[in-house]
Amino acid sequence: MGNTLGLGVGLGLGLGLCAGAGVVMQAAGPNMEHLKRNAEAFVNRVVTSKHQHNTEDIDESSAEGLRDAMSYAKENPMLIQVPVLGTARKFWRLSDKATRISRKLALILESQHSAGKYLTAPLKLSNVRIGSTGSAKLRDVSFSAKGFSIERVRDDYKHLSKVLLKLIENSDGDIANLPPDYSEFLVLLGRGNIKMEDEFLIVNHVALLPMENRTEVFLMLHDRIVNHLGRTDKAKKKRILRNLPYNNDWLDTARANAEINQWVVNVKNEYRRTPIDLLRLNRNVRCHLHQYNNDDIEETLYCEWPELLMAMEKMLHLVGELVKTGIEMKFG
Numbered sequence: 382m383g384n385t386l387g388l389g390v391g392l393g394l395g396l397g398l399c400a401g402a403g404v405v406m407q408a409a410g411p412n413m414e415h416l417k418r419n420a421e422a423f424v425n426r427v428v429t430s431k432h433q434h435n436t437e438d439i440d441e442s443s444a445e446g447l448r449d450a451m452s453y454a455k456e457n458p459m460l461i462q463v464p465v466l467g468t469a470r471k472f473w474r475l476s477d478k479a480t481r482i483s484r485k486l487a488l489i490l491e492s493q494h495s496a497g498k499y500l501t502a503p504l505k506l507s508n509v510r511i512g513s514t515g516s517a518k519l520r521d522v523s524f525s526a527k528g529f530s531i532e533r534v535r536d537d538y539k540h541l542s543k544v545l546l547k548l549i550e551n552s553d554g555d556i557a558n559l560p561p562d563y564s565e566f567l568v569l570l571g572r573g574n575i576k577m578e579d580e581f582l583i584v585n586h587v588a589l590l591p592m593e594n595r596t597e598v599f600l601m602l603h604d605r606i607v608n609h610l611g612r613t614d615k616a617k618k619k620r621i622l623r624n625l626p627y628n629n630d631w632l633d634t635a636r637a638n639a640e641i642n643q644w645v646v647n648v649k650n651e652y653r654r655t656p657i658d659l660l661r662l663n664r665n666v667r668c669h670l671h672q673y674n675n676d677d678i679e680e681t682l683y684c685e686w687p688e689l690l691m692a693m694e695k696m697l698h699l700v701g702e703l704v705k706t707g708i709e710m711k712f713g
């Protein structure tokens with residue numbers, strides 16, 4: 382991955398959330414204009430997409446070098462194996478293009494649903510067209526408003542989960558190697574009991590985040606849980622902490638990893654085996670990245686605790702706090 386964190390927006394907002402409240406403005410200072418522009422661009426994009434999805438998401442002309450999903454998948458592995466720094470192990474994760482394609486397809490469905498429409502026939506892999514950058518469109522499909530209901534929405538996502546599985550299999554990926562967050566994303570799609578408000582979780586599922594933006598999203602969700610809810614709704618905060626994974630062994634995992642252990646040894650405030658300290662360690666590692674010059678630490682944290690960010694997100698969604706985090710802006 383190399384130096385994926387860069388020094389731009391990542392540290393702009395990231396360090397803002399790392400610093401105490403008083404330092405936030407100062408740390409974010411040089412990037413304020415940038416952030417504002419991002420926010421404006423985002424608003425524009427939302428407005429545009431609401432009005433144009435019907436034509437934009439459907440590939441009629443094939444003018445953009447899009448190709449059949451099947452042939453794309455044969456040449457582009459969706460599941461890739463990466464070394465877990467600080468250990469001798471390896472870990473399978475989705476490529477950033479694979480998560481981008483997955484999200485794009487979910488977004489196409491979601492935008493039709495929000496217009497009260499659904500697919501008139503089950504989505505098939507042959508309906509999917511993919512570009513070299515991981516853009517995706519549909520072909521030979523039609524949407525209808527007639528008889529629209531939550532059942533049709535559920536069907537659309539069920540078929541999407543099957544298409545995504547096929548896509549991964551066609552790229553030579555072994556389904557048994559799917560990382561747990563992406564597996565759970567597919568289960569969520571296929572669950573058959575989702576509600577309309579779950580669509581926000583689907584299209585903004587952390588399993589679909591580009592690796593380089595996981596740091597910021599962790600800090601945003603951490604801030605929402607620990608600082609914001611810690612002030613305004615302690616019951617929600619407690620409920621979220623109670624439901625975080627790895628309670629019994631996270632500290633052993635941290636010590637057993639030579640990279641992460643650098644943040645564990647010789648600290649003033651020793652880590653205890655509690656969920657809040659699991660979050661504290663994860664925050665500290667991300668906030669003092671440059672100290673140990675380890676650009677790939679985000680991926681390492683993901684490989685060691687692949688379900689942590691997902692659990693934080695799922696719980697925020699359950700207690701009605703996810704929409705307020707602004708997570709939808711972090712997928713590029």
Ligand SMILES: *[C@@H]1O[C@H](CO)[C@@H](O)[C@H](O)[C@H]1NC(C)=O
Binds near residue numbers: 593711712
């Ligand atoms: C990361 O998030 C920023 C917004 O903060 C976005 O502009 C960028 O495209 C995202 N990176 C990727 C690789 O999607």
